[in-house]
Amino acid sequence: MDEEVQRVLDSIDALGTDGDAADRARRLTELLDDWPDTHAKVRGMRQEAVKEMHESGMSLRKIGEELGVSFGRVRQIIAGETAGQAKRKAAAETE
Template sequence: MSEEDPQLDEEVQRVLDAIDTLSATDVPAAERARRLSQLLDEWPSAHSRVRAARQAAMQEMQDGGMSLRKISAETGISFGRVREIIAGVTKREKPKGAPAEQEPS
């Protein structure tokens, strides 16, 4: 198991510890592989739920009168990213098919 990070919230740490437990080498390899595969199969849905819950929490903060800058300060997430999260922007990658940036000549 990984060492606990004193910066992490207790509940977040428990989730990370549970993931580490799934990788424990005292469990037979076939069982570990099965469990980890099951986790990976569920990961996209879990990730979407976590992302939506974060967006809802930030929206609630804004609806309660908090500015984007204050939300940024409270959450430790950049102002620009807070704005994107509240707006529902989930990908920070450039769109597919967008021209590659060229270096200046």
Template sequence: MSDEMQKEVQRVLDAIASLGPDPEDPAERFKRLSVLLKDWPDLHKAVRAMRQDVANELHDGGMSYDAMGKLIGVTHSRARHIAKGITHPSRQKKEQTEDGGGPGS
């Protein structure tokens, strides 16, 4: 990861961390953290979709799932799941079996 990219990620992490410490007004801190948690599922979904798009861009450009996995410290299978948007492979497989079909049925 480039220094600039690492700094960008660190800014996001610092912004989240800054929501916690506020000894002067715990009620305000409580409200800020509640707003963040209320919006967190949508934010998480958006970041996951962005990562999936980039994974597909890399794969379409010729990068193997094995190489993608090595970039982020996961197996090639997990990298493939990321690119396909599979978040819980065993749960999704079970749901497909219970529904009587596979993907798209």
């Protein structure tokens, strides 16, 4: 795992272990309150990076290999579809 990603995950873990219960609960509540906006921001940053890879000439398959996801998922990321949206769309098409 990337060192920077691991530091972020370690920081999140520390929110649940450092301090007394009230402090932990307050910090975790704050994180959860901000999580939807943060999650959307991270998804958007990933989408832009994947678009940049594709616009530089990389194929969807090659991008998928680099990221460890399918080329179909790469297409969904570029289109801004979340995994949940893609699953709901696929389920609706089979009905």
